[in-house]
Amino acid sequence: MKRLNSYLWAIGWIAMMPLGCTSSSDLASITVSAPERRDPERTTVLAKAPKPTTLIDSKSVNYVATSAAFLNPERGFHNDIELMSGRDFGYVRSKGHSLSRALIRLDDYRNRPLPATFLAQLNRQFQLVRAAGIKVIPRFSYNFPTGDGDVSKSPDASLELAIEHINQLKPILGQNADVIATIQGGFIGAWGEWHSSANGLDRPAPKAKILAALLAATPSSRMVQMRYPHDLRTIYPQPLKLTNAFNGNRQARVGFHNDCFLANRSDAGTYYPNPAELQSYISKISPFMAVGGETCQVTPTEHRSNCPTAEAELAKFHWSYINAYFYEPDLDRWRKEGCYDRIARNLGYRLQLLQSRFPAQIQRERTLAGNFTVQNVGYASPYNPRGLELIAHHRQSGKVYRLPLLKPRSKTHDPRFWLPQAGKISVDVQAQIPQAAPLGTYELLLNLPDPLPKLANRPEYSIRLANEQTWEAKTGFNSLRRTVQVTR
Structure with a gap:
């Protein structure tokens, strides 16, 4: 269509300090086998707030960025x-x-x-x-x-x-x-x-x-x-x-x-x-x-x-x-x-995982503590509310537990604040697997779902991270490519 208005050109820029960073120079990479496919609707939502704890016997994973083009919501x-x-x-x-x-x-x-x-x-x-x-x-x-x-x-x-x-x-x-x-x-x-x-x-x-x-x-x-x-x-x-x-x-x-x-x-x-x-x-x-x-x-x-x-x-x-x-x-x-x-x-956000750090083993009654680092290499951040969850998938039973991480309007725990100019953003994780959950091996994944109920379990409305070998199209989860062993 032809525009017939009369308006002008201008110049300006905004500079913002980084919201957080983490170093990986002293951390060794590990590889975890490819994730199994699962049903994203088999979930348990935790209401109990986990108790703080520290990283114990932690190991790190570094992630490879991808230049692939793919669909993501709202952009x-x-x-x-x-x-x-x-x-x-x-x-x-x-x-x-x-x-x-x-x-x-x-x-x-x-x-x-x-x-x-x-x-x-x-x-x-x-x-x-x-x-x-x-x-x-x-x-x-x-x-x-x-x-x-x-x-x-x-x-x-x-x-x-x-x-x-x-x-x-x-x-x-x-x-x-x-x-x-x-x-x-x-x-x-x-x-x-x-x-x-x-x-x-x-x-x-x-x-x-x-x-x-x-x-x-x-x-x-x-x-x-x-x-x-x-x-x-x-x-x-x-x-x-x-x-x-x-x-x-x-x-x-x-x-x-x-x-x-x-x-x-x-x-x-x-x-x-x-x-x-x-x-x-x-x-x-x-x-x-x-x-x-x-x-x-x-x-x-x-x-x-x-x-x-x-x-x-x-x-x-x-x-x-x-x-x-x-x-x-x-x-x-x-x-x-x-x-x-x-x-x-x-256009919009393009979120890349850089690194995660979690313990290889925890006792069931202890809080799962760790962190991951993300960077936004797109033009913008997500502009609408967005969920943030750590997913714990029990490999033996196939059960999936959704552990909420979102803290609204937090500069590290709300994806709307993962701004391009923020640089590397380190997100601390404090989550607790339910005491009724079975012992065994849990695969860890990250989920950024649409927060509204009609779309929360629709994978096409979850954010895909721009990394190699992390995206699960069936679930909308992003694999952290690591596991944690839950013991008594």
Whole structure:
């Protein structure tokens, strides 16, 4: 689509201290036999907090990184789907995507509330998304111009009706938060891109009210992405800081989508009216927010889509996703210049195990203490809540025990804080195998599942680590390639 807005270009960078590190110079590598396949639903969840202890007779394993491309949830190149007209979205994963932007047209409801039939159909369509093993980025719009026509007064709804529509959507969004990665602001103007509104919704006051309504209607675990940095800074003049990141408050739940990435010096108006300040503002907050969008072309003489520029800005602004089909000349240039595959690997998070250290043997009544070291070599961290579990698989019986490690908003025990600029992150483990569990040999694995119940045991929604010989496609677990012997 052609973007007809007017915004600017800016420059800024954020530097963050490492969150933790560990040394492996004095640790010897060991090899463990390949893991058995198992049923991830045979689990025991521990409620009892383990007692602290120290590493005893610990041994280390070092891990080999992989350059392979693979799917992971809530990140990567995406496609577009017409959510309301789809019948089966299984093709999305087969095309190499775990994520789709879901375009939802409200053209027929510019002058009336959403009917119950529409809401019921929308809920059914989200069920198809879940069945397909993907997540979506919904965008609601009252129009979708094509061609080169004038979009300066694109038809949308009145402010009051738009807010009524958002309120009507609240139950549907709540019921389907598990398969919503993030929501783009939508509703306002041409394509729902927050400009060119026939009803004046593209002014500051209506924008603020639309955002407030969306944040209230969207589950607190999900972000709402705004189109323009100027609007974001107008509402939140002070940049979000690490100390307030991911805390569920409104400012911490606002993201950014740039739908004219690399078009020209202003990204076709994205950074209007003050380029340097706005780009600096976004660079400061982008580590803690969902960032994505698509490229476009409006000024060929200022085209900036070469690989060095694209890769530098994707990293600088911590992009998690980008459209795989628009704008084709930019994507073709990345292929020709050789950076397309690197971008595909690095969009969003790319988590690599570096080392783990656990005892070879423990008594059943003792706490299993150890640690592992991880590094994020992608552009961004996971932006939604994510589980963190040590998996203990009893080889003799096949029983699986899930030992929770997550500490919300911990810089080491919450994957959202595994930021690229954090370097090596050492995660201490204190876990306890239940006293009723059998004695014997336990294989240790790491699991980063979706925390919501409908997806918690779905392997396609768990994070795969970027290492050789660790991923189990059947379970969604990452093998630590070691065992521990549990004795009396």
